[in-house]
Amino acid sequence: MAGVRAVDRRHFPLEDIPSIVKLFKEQLESSSEPDLALLSIVVGAVENSLTCNRSVSVQKETDTLCEHKLPAVQYHITEALYSRFHASIKGAVDLTQYSGSKYATRELVKKVSDVVWNSLSKTYYKDKAHLQSLYSYLTVRRLDCFGVAFTVVAGCQVLGYRDVHLALSEDHAWVVFGEGGSQTAEVTWHGKGNEDKRGQPVGPGTGSRSWLYVNGCPVICTRPMEVAALVSAINPSLSATSDAMEVALLQQELLWLLYDLGHLTHYPMAIGNLSDLEEVSPTPGRPPCSTLFQEAAMSARTYYKNQHVYPYTYQGGYFYRHKMYKEAFESWANAADVIRLYNYSRDDEEIYKEFLEIANDLIPHIMKVVSSGHSAHSILKDPECFAHLIRFYDGICQWEEGSPTPVLHIGWAKPLVNTISKFDADVRTQVVIECRGDDSSEGFEGAMAEPETDLKDDVKKKELLDSLLREEASCVDEDEICNNKSSSGKGT
Numbered sequence: 001m002a003g004v005r006a007v008d009r010r011h012f013p014l015e016d017i018p019s020i021v022k023l024f025k026e027q028l029e030s031s032s033e034p035d036l037a038l039l040s041i042v043v044g045a046v047e048n049s050l051t052c053n054r055s056v057s058v059q060k061e062t063d064t065l066c067e068h069k070l071p072a073v074q075y076h077i078t079e080a081l082y083s084r085f086h087a088s089i090k091g092a093v094d095l096t097q098y099s100g101s102k103y104a105t106r107e108l109v110k111k112v113s114d115v116v117w118n119s120l121s122k123t124y125y126k127d128k129a130h131l132q133s134l135y136s137y138l139t140v141r142r143l144d145c146f147g148v149a150f151t152v153v154a155g156c157q158v159l160g161y162r163d164v165h166l167a168l169s170e171d172h173a174w175v176v177f178g179e180g181g182s183q184t185a186e187v188t189w190h191g192k193g194n195e196d197k198r199g200q201p202v203g204p205g206t207g208s209r210s211w212l213y214v215n216g217c218p219v220i221c222t223r224p225m226e227v228a229a230l231v232s233a234i235n236p237s238l239s240a241t242s243d244a245m246e247v248a249l250l251q252q253e254l255l256w257l258l259y260d261l262g263h264l265t266h267y268p269m270a271i272g273n274l275s276d277l278e279e280v281s282p283t284p285g286r287p288p289c290s291t292l293f294q295e296a297a298m299s300a301r302t303y304y305k306n307q308h309v310y311p312y313t314y315q316g317g318y319f320y321r322h323k324m325y326k327e328a329f330e331s332w333a334n335a336a337d338v339i340r341l342y343n344y345s346r347d348d349e350e351i352y353k354e355f356l357e358i359a360n361d362l363i364p365h366i367m368k369v370v371s372s373g374h375s376a377h378s379i380l381k382d383p384e385c386f387a388h389l390i391r392f393y394d395g396i397c398q399w400e401e402g403s404p405t406p407v408l409h410i411g412w413a414k415p416l417v418n419t420i421s422k423f424d425a426d427v428r429t430q431v432v433i434e435c436r437g438d439d440s441s442e443g444f445e446g447a448m449a450e451p452e453t454d455l456k457d458d459v460k461k462k463e464l465l466d467s468l469l470r471e472e473a474s475c476v477d478e479d480e481i482c483n484n485k486s487s488s489g490k491g492t
Ligand SMILES: CC1(C)CN=C(N2CCN(c3ncnc4sc(CCF)cc34)CC2)S1
Pocket: 146, 168, 169, 170, 171, 172, 173, 229, 232, 233, 269, 270, 273, 310, 313, 314, 317
């Protein structure tokens, strides 16, 4: 039985960001484990008070830079919620039922998941914001899918199990437990209308090569990384168009604390979250966000066999917003090099939407913007840009190959053909796209190499490309293609 860790009164009331950072620092540097329940209740209380049922006009008045006063987090509220969580978990789980082993069993993990699951309010909108913390769970009995997984891990910590940890893919969360974290268990739901698999090991997901389980390379959290997950999950959004600045600043400060303590090194998405915050309001003396986006990508390559997509879409989005279009193409091509060896399955909608937006919204927008200019340095005359785009589209085509669910449809073909046909033949023929043979594992590693742009023709790929252009020409305005071709001096 874990001793009930008294909430340390000394820190309260928490009235500003430095006092909350100090609480987190002490928890992270104390000898025993950081207390997930305590920290989640505290940041959930701050987030709730600053984002829920607040008129934006009020927000404007208090947004002066000098005062970062937060609505005070009182000791007695925190202590009451903390005790309520301890009592509900310990009251519902009779530990004498679960052998004397210091390791959790599947039955124990499932029991904690059931206690959380069955205590949630019956009907609520699961995708709403601000449902990720223990504050939400303990006050309104509402949690999102990540929140359920996090609360199960916090519950197991209350029961004294130090082996139960959060496992994170880019769109799902589950737990590992047992000696060496060798066992896995689903503890929450995923997506809409899917039967939950709670209690089952993370099974065929990895076999079916679906992105949802990142091909066996999830982020396996330590306790401090679970703190990083709860901090990453802080949601400063006040509305679809505005954020509560104090909540964003709190999240940024806490992420820097975790970064400095080394707890983000193996957590690419948390580094990406910090980079996004730094892009909006850079912290003096800290690395630029462009460096942080690169660190996130390096973390995914170093620790997760480059099987994560988001580090490259974080980076591509940054370059796009800063009109660094060639760099954006390269990041998106790197993202496609990740997805190409997955098979698209029904659980992968989130990443499908990500690639759809890049291919059919962001790239067409770039093409429109650069087509108006006539600079000699235009990306339309740059063979490396063309190479990045081909690598991007080819990665999506290969993603579809062998998948149970189709990816491409006519809606993809029009923007694709429009984009490619913006590059003149004399630019296209400067690009070599070497086929990396059939060994997908070799091809996979190779995919990370820079695309060859030697000035040699690769007949096979070029024929494929031209046939694609010809074939799809019927669906795009004939004249437009012909005009483009005639301007490049080369008919089909
Ligand atoms: C490039 C982007 C579209 C920008 N934000 C992105 N994300 C925001 C933050 N995200 C995350 N950030 C930290 N940790 C986690 S764990 C997880 C799976 C559900 F548990 C998601 C996620 C998800 C991805 S990807």
